[in-house]
Amino acid sequence: MATIKINGKEITVEDNTLILDAARKAGYEIPTFCYQADLMGIGSCRMCLVEIEGQRKLQPSCITPVLHGMSINTDSSTVASARAGVLEFLLANHALDCPVCDKGGECELQDMVHKYGPRTGRHAEPKFKFHEKDYVLSQVIIKNSNRCVQCMKCVRVCREVVGRNVLGALGRGDHQEPTSFNRTFLDCDMDGNCIEVCPVGCFMRLPYRYKSRPWDLKGADTICPYCATGCRMVIEERDGQLLRARAQLGVGLNSETLCARGRFGCDFVNSAERITKPLIRHQAATWAEALASVKDGFSGKEGKHIGGVAAATLTNEELYLFQKLMRTVFGSPNIDSSSRWNSDAASAFIHAASMNEGGVSIFDCMEADTVLIIGSHISDENPVSEYIVRRISSNRRMNLIIASPRAMKLDSSANVKLRHLPAAEKAVLDAITLVINAGKLSEAEKLKAIKDSKMVDLLTAAGVGVDEITDIAKRLSASQSVAIVAGTEFLRFPDGTSGLALLKDVLKNLGKKVTVMPTLDRCNQRGAWEMGVHPSFGPGYATAEKGMDTEALLEAAMRGEIDALYVVGEDIISDYPDREFARTALSKVRFLVVQDIFMSETAKLAHVILPGASFSEKEGMFTNQEGRAQSIRKLLALPGKAKRDLDIIRAVGELFDGSFGPKNAVLVLDEIRQVNPMYSDVSLLFNNKKNSDNRLDNRAALVKCAAGVLPAAGEFASKAVSSRMEEHSFALVTGSHLFHLGRFSRKSETLLGLIKGATVEICEDDAARLGFVSGEKVKVKGKNHEVLATLKTSTGSKSRVAFIPESFEDAEVNRFFRRGEGVPRVSITRANQ
């Protein structure tokens, strides 16, 4: 600890605390440009100079640590004139074109000059200009380098946080311009984090160009509606249009970062395709008529012939009320929250990932000696989680192990990257466990054990080498603490969950601290399960009467056994892995009610369509993958006659039971707190509280341990693929795209502008072998379906693996799948062959 004096005030801080942080802690504001807590300090802008007694020169407080006994002055006249001087130089070449700058009104340079600046400038020389006109740097960035203050935050965020490293500072001194290689158009992650960190109007949002002034915007502090990382963001509107989403420094686990989907994808709420009135058999109707029709459709039907599917993009309150409606009013246990994987897979995953044991912070995981990421293409699926992993892993000694069939951006931070065959998570994990267990034997015994065991089979099934597995096992064995980050592949190929559970137990038995964190691809998937939207458990994973999941409901519908189905926000036809089956089955449902914001494929078959609300038009809570319950806030008015989903679900309940409720979101949350012990402490207040000291880990928001014990799930049939295939044949895998996730992104103008049409990704070597080049059109042909897609090559992916993202309308990837057939094989040929 060091005791120092700041402006005469004595405070004690940890050794090595930066003077800047110490001063802020003591309550003194020091202006900065280049300093940002999450980035490497470069001390380049000199805005933060302070006086240290006994030292002749002023020192930059953002890179100078305190020393015991230091006496520091942050607001002497010397400091004040130094600040003014720095600003005078920053303005020497600055364009001072605030009236036409999009940053005007929220510009750090404006604010600083206003507060500390010189009132006049003495520079008489003509100003240096990098260029005359603003230039477009990517589909989302427009740039004016003449306003730059050379803080290098853009370059650093792109390198250190995003990991893309496509920005650099060209030139030197005041002629230094942060931009792309040779100022060329960028083909990057499009997350706009460079825009967000830029203190001035240098990196600017292209979609928001000249749309508004900050003071004309109205904002709401909310949560991103895409993946389950659960990034905090402020969405802002003007004249009823959502104009932008931005993150805030030091707020939420994401601080100032977002990914392309979050930052640029929320414009889907403005879409002209929103459903704005109730429809009965696709004819406009009043709410009274629509509800009467729902009443008719459900009246007199037995619970076992009724079903409900509610999307994992709804709020906890809505999901809770939905399952309550299904279970208590309709007497139906047939409820599910996903059409992509079956409910047993979900149970097994929840069990293997210990989700019932309460929330696990990603920041805690990143304190482990070894972090193993498996079953997740985290770079594309949960980009901001990936940023956190990159940032922290580069700052401490630890092992980062990534096991995935596909190469990813995070590989460059990994100590070990294992490329295994698709759907082979179980084989990989079992092989690791085997080697760890063998580690307890003598050398000779070990060899024998490995020889006798199914090791060879496992290695073949996984398509990996014994050395790679041994290396991973060694690193795990040598660690005191291990964190396993397990992704959605475990839900697609649930046989992996037993491998996960086993490895977890083995490591625990060796006395290691083991945490498992799930990564999920719907903003409230975890909430949906914890609210009990699942056919075998109720809120808080409490045992419930077993019902049918989406798959079983479709099978029953096929047999003509489903009288009424209530679908909220889920597009079963687009998401179920076997499109034709889903469509036929749903067309046999006697009464189908779909509540949604867009006319989905499923909605097209509905008898009654109820227009719901987007995340920006309602209040409630999402629980992210870590188990952080965070509230979303209403910003916009509902379009047309649309209603909030909570109100619609309650209205449906009231048709049959006038007392059905609770009657509003706050009361529903109260009931959740009582019914679900995991949520007994959650509050609408704490989770949107601003963290003053960049304290990103708001642990109070983590849900608690469930009361009941979740039973281990049974074994699942393996769906692994063999590596032996014909020349043009590939194993097809799917998942989220960096720019697209679920269905909302398909209605986002900006995101659709980033990528035109479907892509299929294979590894470079395969492309070379077949004579394909990146960017050409290819035909992907499976047993049941074929699509034309643009070929993308990746470096370092497993050979013979083709990836088509889930969310493209022109490549309905679920048509390649057939129920019960596992990973499909496809052939890839030139489009014109």
Add this chain to the structure above:
Amino acid sequence: MLSDKAKKEIEAALKKYPNKRSAVMDALRIAQHDRGGHLERSDMEDVAAMLEMNPVEVNAAAAFYTMYNIRKPVGKYHVQVCRNISCSLLGAEHIIKYMEKSLNIKTGETTPDNRFTLSTVECLGSCGTAPMMQINDDYFENLTEQKVDEIIKKLV
């Protein structure tokens, strides 16, 4: 495109450094020489590929130093006159003007016969012999009008 010879030279240079990216300056020097005095985009891309760097990092390294001429072809002789403090105190300004007059071009220009390019640079670390200049890889020091005349005469 880098010539095979340049590629080989870069490969050889790599051995002198603890890791590939540390060789960036040397590699750029070789590449610039290979092209005859300046760097094109593709040269920086090639160097980036060989050194496993991102092209923008190579671009940033090249753009930082005046000794690399990015997309600015230079004449056979690249005359770089120092104009930093010591040289200025001892008449650099005059030497530059004299140079412009003798070559009949302005600073930053190349003679029509592509023989000379004239530019100014910051301190070349030879202040003790100011004023001075560099032509291609050689230093010319303690410059006077007469000396400049002789030097140019030799090169024409």
